[in-house]
Amino acid sequence: MKHLPNVLTIGRIVIVPVFLVLLFSGTLVGQLVATVLFILAAISDYWDGRLAREYGVGSRLGQFLDPLADKVLVLGAFFAFLFLPADAEGNRLAEGWWWWAVGLIALRDVAVTVLRAWAERQGRSIQTRYAAKLKTTVQLTFLIAALVFLTASKLTRYDGWVGDLGEYAGLALYSPATSVLLLVTVVLTLWTGALYFTRQQPAATL
Numbered sequence: 001m002k003h004l005p006n007v008l009t010i011g012r013i014v015i016v017p018v019f020l021v022l023l024f025s026g027t028l029v030g031q032l033v034a035t036v037l038f039i040l041a042a043i044s045d046y047w048d049g050r051l052a053r054e055y056g057v058g059s060r061l062g063q064f065l066d067p068l069a070d071k072v073l074v075l076g077a078f079f080a081f082l083f084l085p086a087d088a089e090g091n092r093l094a095e096g097w098w099w100w101a102v103g104l105i106a107l108r109d110v111a112v113t114v115l116r117a118w119a120e121r122q123g124r125s126i127q128t129r130y131a132a133k134l135k136t137t138v139q140l141t142f143l144i145a146a147l148v149f150l151t152a153s154k155l156t157r158y159d160g161w162v163g164d165l166g167e168y169a170g171l172a173l174y175s176p177a178t179s180v181l182l183l184v185t186v187v188l189t190l191w192t193g194a195l196y197f198t199r200q201q202p203a204a205t206l
Contacts, residue, residue: 008044012069015041016076023080023147028154035147041073042140067116070136071109077143078102087153091174093146098179101186105139108193115196135192142185149173 015037022034045066082102086092153173155166172178 006065009065009069012041012044013072016072020076020080024084026085028151028157031147031151031154035144035151038073038077038147039144042144045070045073045136045140067132068113071113074136074139074143075102075106075109077147078105081146084150087170089170091170093150093173093178095179098182101182104186105189108189112193112196131192131195135188138185138188142181145181146173146178 019034019037019041022030022037025031025034079102082094082098084093149169149172152169153166155162156170157163158166
């Protein structure tokens with residue numbers, strides 16, 4: 001039990017390459033499994049922290065690895081969306097400006113990671129702000145929704161109501177609403193990143 005939280009955290013990093021391979025398979029089954037793996041990884045983000053608190057096995061390593069694992073998982077999915085090929089109708093998930101959006105998210109996460117590494121070298125641990133936890137929740141929600149609709153859009157090959165469901169999923173996925181939600185996610189991400197560089201950022205000496 002002492003090492004279980006860190007095992008879950010590291011597992012979240014290890015699962016990313018498998019998730020990417022399945023996502024780029026372009027098949028219904030492959031993308032369905034990729035979506036399930038991503039959801040399980042997102043759930044593990046909740047459980048590793050809860051287990052560490054309940055059993056009093058939190059560590060400086062865990063406090064550093066947990067947000068790092070979140071960044072690897074989230075950025076892996078965001079960048080994957082940029083390179084996903086167009087579907088049979090020529091629809092692409094990522095518009096041109098998505099490169100800037102994902103780039104800003106990545107820049108924020110790299111900056112905060114560097115700040116955490118610098119604090120660790122000073123013998124301090126930067127606490128994760130509540131706003132940052134909300135940011136991660138919003139990012140994961142956006143990515144899971146996009147993955148679910150992306151997978152469901154593959155159902156158009158079937159007849160009847162199943163095919164209709166796939167068509168509706170595709171219409172929703174490639175609608176302006178997806179870009180609006182991404183824009184909201186970017187703004188929230190940048191705002192929470194700025195909080196880490198203010199004087200109000202709490203830091204606890206270990």
